[in-house]
Amino acid sequence: MKILFVYLFQALLQLIYLPLKAFCKVQDQVVYLSRQSNEKSLDMQLLEQAIEEKAPGTRQVFRLQMMEDGFAGKLRYFGHLVGDMKALASSKVVIVDTYSIAVSCLRHKDGVQVVQMWHALGAVKKFGLQSLGTKEGRDARLSHAMHMHRGYDYVLCPSAATARFYMEAFGCPAEKIKICSLPRVDDIVTPKEGLAQRFYAENPGLSDRRLVLYLPTFRDREAYVAQELKLAFAEQETYRLVVRTHPLSKVKPDPEFSIHGNYSTYELMQLADAIVTDYSACAFEASLLMKPLYFFVPDYDLYMRDRGLNVDLRQEMPAATFTDADALADSLRAAAYDYDALYAFQSKYVENTKNNNAAILANFVLTLLQKKDSDS
Template identity: 35%
Template sequence: MFIYTIALNAMDAVYAACSIRGKRDRIVLMSRQGSKPSLDLRMLADELHRRLPQAEVVLCTTDSERKNMFAFIKSLFVMVNQCARSRVCVLESAIPSVSIPRHLDKQTRVVQIWHAFGAIKKFGYQSLDTPANYSSEAAYAMRMHRNYDYIVAAGPGAIDAYSKAFNYEPDRIVPLGLPRMDYLLDTAPESPHMRNVERLRQKHPCLADDAFKVLYVPTLRRGAGTEGWMTREVARLSQALQPCGCRLLVAGHPLDPGCDKEAAKAMRNVEFVPGAPSRDLLSFADRVVTDYSAISFEAALVGKPVYFYVPDIVEYRQSPGLNIDPLEIFPEGTFVDPDELAAVVSQEDTYASEAFSRFVDGYFEGIGPGSCSRVAEFIEECYRDTLIEQKGHR
């Protein structure tokens, strides 16, 4: 506990020092999902610039500590300064520089727009003291997910899970959609979405032919026992799908090292598409296979049949745990055996995926087009609220 006390006091001191110079008319958008701003943050920044030309809109992003510890440590100080000087902090991931300070001033609003479309697996306070997450002692001592005024969810179906994961009352969860929903649903030929799809088609000839394509997008796995899991499962799926004449497209998690290169060369019916956003690869997929990833929601929203391949579901139920157990809720479209999965996904009939499609319709009930505008309008209201110095909800 002593080290936690030192860290808290140090962060409080840095925040207080940065606050001396006062507030700027600034909205800062922060992430540690990667050094480049996500599509959500870029879209939101553009919309906020349009709505609030008098305000600065700043993007402040970094790689996670797992990918680049030096950059992450440096970002702690940059982000605490941004938090102290900005009227609104918009986050899409956990940001210690915002959650640790114990005395954010009255003119600061914090809005968390969590990066996932939903919560199949448990996270945050739901999964403490499991191998996949932190200890309760560390989470509470370091004020994980504290200081939020509001949490934006992609749909009303996420409210209960988010309330538990972030440890806030349900009325603090606001279902507005996420900006990239507009991107996904815009299929006009000259839209940014379709232009990016066309670039992928030109860059990767394997996407342009008529082969029956199964897109595999697993979630990120961490901790002991997960080394080599992706190589192993891609090999099993490759072997199972080979007799069906299906091509397996593989898009790993951005934070996952992926498959062993030598093993990958032997998989003749597998195409790896490194660096390609999964949301754009959806356009080429006849079927989508995932496990516990929220890409399943994105795929269903654009009308793709989704199937779940969960060979480790017994372990996953324990750590980190599941909010949505696909084997229990969608048994027709969920498989632990790759051969059984291959037999179903290669069929023309998509009946096995329809239960999940109906579930997604309810999960996002009432969330129509215009998500980016709704989220930006909500942030604008928070910004204007700070101008009259009302107390936040912390």
């Protein structure tokens, strides 16, 4: 029944899209489409700024809308989707950072260039088409009916090592992969003037403690796993564990392991003395700072079975991968970290670690804008 509804829904979209394609004139504009957030992501902000600096006045349109729960929410999203279709019919370059219904379910004019700027800097865990049919993945039949991740002309990828994962996850050939780090890398590797002073002014009790930042991925056992780490660091006088949950997490922040003030995850990374994560792609971001990076994965075998991993953490970061929270805390206190392994990890998965990624991507987008096609 769901599959039948999907086909009827797509037929309706095509019916609406046909006159839009026929009557909307293609403009030299870039449109950003996202269901990931209602606000511009950091990558979008930095790319927008870089494009404006290189080509002032370039038209950049943002259509950002998360799908709300319930019938009314889905109805509102349908109205937004019609607006997405109009933008698609009148834009030369389309940038998405997640799956887009309008991009993947419809056939577009010749000359429209779609760039997938995925919202993560790599993939420790399997995702997209890789994880279809797994316990934590999406329904395979429904995803194929929705043409999941179809329609991309380019897929941005941070390294050659990551390319194979992306080809599998997005179902795209090698020629569609463009090795290019995300603009956020620029922000992560650029020191923030006055950040530490502001932080310790708002958190004076932490000035004599070493900060351990825990960044878990979003998963069912999140609260239980976090509790193990909290217990391991509860009696520590030297270290203070700070937990920053995933944006989609429904776990309530624990005041004992939170901080005062409004700080982004990347700012907390710069402030931290060590970073702990699990299967999150933030591991690649954290590696850019060359600070001790640990992986706390008590459910490693279970996660491998239910979701699957692209990166074998036990093989690539053996001395920094733990299933026991107390053992991780002991290793951190010992202060004998394998920085060579961390550098190898960073170099393998993020090829460009310089502060020029937004500029490189802006040049690429502007090149696409300058292409001529029969429909423009």
